[in-house]
Amino acid sequence: MSLFPLQLRDVVFRPNGRAVLDGVDLTLSGEGITVVLGPNGAGKSVLLRTICGLLAPTGGVIDWGSSVFDPAAVGMVFQHPVMLRSSVIDNIALGLVPRGVGARERRLAAMAMLDQIGLADRANDNARQLSGGEQQRLALGRVWLTRPRLLLLDEPTSSLDPSAVEAVERIVRQIRTEGTKILMTTHNLGQATRLADDIVFLAGGRVREHVPVRRFFSQPASVEARQFIQGELPWHLAF
Amino acid sequence: MGGFSQAFAEAFSLLWGFDARVLEIVLLSLQVSGLAVLIGTFIGLPLGACLAVGRFPGKQAAAVIINGFMGLPSVVVGVVVYLLLSRSGPMGDFGLLYTPSAMVIAQVVLVVPLMAAIARQVVEDAWRQYREELAALRYGWWDSVRVLLHDCRFSLSVAVLAGLGRAMSEVGAVMIVGGNIDRATRVMTTAIALETSKGDLPLAIALGMVLLMLILLLNAGAFALRTTVMRRFE
Numbered sequence: 001m002s003l004f005p006l007q008l009r010d011v012v013f014r015p016n017g018r019a020v021l022d023g024v025d026l027t028l029s030g031e032g033i034t035v036v037l038g039p040n041g042a043g044k045s046v047l048l049r050t051i052c053g054l055l056a057p058t059g060g061v062i063d064w065g066s067s068v069f070d071p072a073a074v075g076m077v078f079q080h081p082v083m084l085r086s087s088v089i090d091n092i093a094l095g096l097v098p099r100g101v102g103a104r105e106r107r108l109a110a111m112a113m114l115d116q117i118g119l120a121d122r123a124n125d126n127a128r129q130l131s132g133g134e135q136q137r138l139a140l141g142r143v144w145l146t147r148p149r150l151l152l153l154d155e156p157t158s159s160l161d162p163s164a165v166e167a168v169e170r171i172v173r174q175i176r177t178e179g180t181k182i183l184m185t186t187h188n189l190g191q192a193t194r195l196a197d198d199i200v201f202l203a204g205g206r207v208r209e210h211v212p213v214r215r216f217f218s219q220p221a222s223v224e225a226r227q228f229i230q231g232e233l234p235w236h237l238a239f
Numbered sequence: 240m241g242g243f244s245q246a247f248a249e250a251f252s253l254l255w256g257f258d259a260r261v262l263e264i265v266l267l268s269l270q271v272s273g274l275a276v277l278i279g280t281f282i283g284l285p286l287g288a289c290l291a292v293g294r295f296p297g298k299q300a301a302a303v304i305i306n307g308f309m310g311l312p313s314v315v316v317g318v319v320v321y322l323l324l325s326r327s328g329p330m331g332d333f334g335l336l337y338t339p340s341a342m343v344i345a346q347v348v349l350v351v352p353l354m355a356a357i358a359r360q361v362v363e364d365a366w367r368q369y370r371e372e373l374a375a376l377r378y379g380w381w382d383s384v385r386v387l388l389h390d391c392r393f394s395l396s397v398a399v400l401a402g403l404g405r406a407m408s409e410v411g412a413v414m415i416v417g418g419n420i421d422r423a424t425r426v427m428t429t430a431i432a433l434e435t436s437k438g439d440l441p442l443a444i445a446l447g448m449v450l451l452m453l454i455l456l457l458n459a460g461a462f463a464l465r466t467t468v469m470r471r472f473e
Contacts, residue, residue, distance in 0.1 A: 052375055054375060071377050072377055076375040078371065081372065084369075084386070085390050085392075085393070086389075086390070086472060094376060095376045097382060097386070098379060098382045099377075126472050143375075143376070
C-alpha cells in the first residue's frame with residue numbers, strides 16, 4: 001500500500017479563531033524533494049506538523065494515497081532537535097525503541113547509521129556536547145534509521161555554518177536516493193535551488209504556487225512569490 | 240549545664256564504643272526506611288511520570304490530590320495502616336501489626352505521594368520539551384514515561400532523597416503500627432522519643448547524632464554522584 005499521492009484538500013488549522021492554514025490544497029508525489037517556502041508565519045511548520053499527525057487539522061482532508069495514515073511511515077526532524085541526556089549511540093537508536101527492535105539489533109543498526117552520517121567516532125560521547133551541525137546530523141540519522149516513506153524536515157539547517165549545512169544536505173540527498181520522499185521547509189533560497197525538485201510557496205496559510213524549482217525561480221507566478229524571491233517586504237510591512 | 244554536657248559525653252562514648260543497642264536500632268531504621276524508599280521509588284516515580292505524560296479525565300484532580308498528600312500527617316497514616324493490619328481489619332490475617340513489615344507499609348504510604356509529586360513536576364517540565372520529538376518518533380505514552388524517567392534520573396534523585404528524609408525522620412506512623420518494641424520494632428526516631436521521655440538523654444542524643452549524620456551523608460553522597468554524572472551528560 002502506497003502513501004502517495006498524498007493529497008491535502010482544503011486543510012484548515014485555526015486554533016483560537018486565527019487561521020494558520022487557511023484551506024491548503026496540495027498533492028505530493030512519492031519521489032524527490034519538495035521544498036516549502038514562504039515568509040515567517042505563512043504556516044510552513046504547522047503544515048509539516050499537520051502532515052506528521054502532531055496537530056489535528058480543524059478542517060479539510062488529508063488523503064494518504066491508497067492507504068490509511070501509517071504513523072510509522074512518516075518521520076520528522078525539527079529545527080532544534082532534542083537530545084536526551086545520554087550518549088550519541090543511545091540517542092540515534094531512540095527511534096527504534098517504540099518499533100520493538102531488540103537492544104542488540106538497535107546497537108548494531110545505530111553503529112551502522114553513525115558510520116553513515118560520520119559520527120561513528122563520537123558514539124560514546126555525550127550527545128548534548130555535539131555541535132549544532134552534528135546534533136542535526138544525529139537527528140536526521142535517528143529518523144532515517146526508522147526508514148520512513150515520507151520525511152518532513154522543518155528548517156533543518158537554520159543557524160548552522162556553511163560546512164555544517166553542506167554535511168546535512170549531503171545526508172538529505174542520500175536519504176532521497178534511498179527512495180524516501182522529503183518535504184522540507186527552509187528560508188535559504190540557495191538551499192532550495194540546490195535540493196528541491198519542486199517548490200511549494202505558502203503565504204497567508206494558503207498554497208500560492210506549487211511548481212518545479214526552475215520555474216519558481218525564473219517565472220514566479222504570484223506577486224508574493226516574486227517579492228519573496230527578490231527579498232522585498234510586502235507593502236503593508238514597509239512602513 | 241553539667242548534666243547536659245555529661246549527657247553529650249555519654250552519648251559520644253556510646254557511639255565511640257559502637258554500643259550494641261545503638262547499632263541494632265540504627266540497622267533496623269536503615270532496613271525499614273531503605274526498603275520503604277526502594278518500594279516507594281518503584282511506585283512513586285512511575286506514578287508521577289504517568290500523571291505528567293498521561294491524558295485522562297481527572298488528571299488535574301489527581302495531581303491536586305497527590306500534591307495534597309505530600310503533607311499527609313504521619314499519625315493519620317499510622318491509624319489507617321493500623322486499622323488495615325489489626326486483627327479485625329481487612330489485612331489482619333497476615334499478622335503484620337507490630338512488625339517491621341507494618342512499619343515499611345506505613346512509610347511507603349508516606350513517601351509515595353511525596354516522590355510522585357516531585358516526579359510529576361520534574362517529568363512534566365521535560366515532557367514539555369520532548370513531547371513533539373517523541374511523538375514524531377511514534378512513542379506511545381508508556382514508552383515516553385520510560386524514556387523520561389531515564390532522562391530525568393539526576394533530577395529524580397531529589398525525589399528519592401526527599402522520600403528517604405521523610406521516611407527516616409518519621410515517628411508517628413511507625414510508633415503506632417510498630418509499637419516501638421525493644422529489639423523488634425524500635426527505630427531511631429521512636430527510640431529518641433521514648434528515651435527522651437524516660438530521661439535517658441545519652442542514648443537519645445547518640446541516636447539523634449547518628450540520624451543527623453546519616454541524612455547529611457546520604458545527601459552529600461547523592462549530591463556528589465549527581466554532580467559527577469551530570470557533568471558527563473549535561
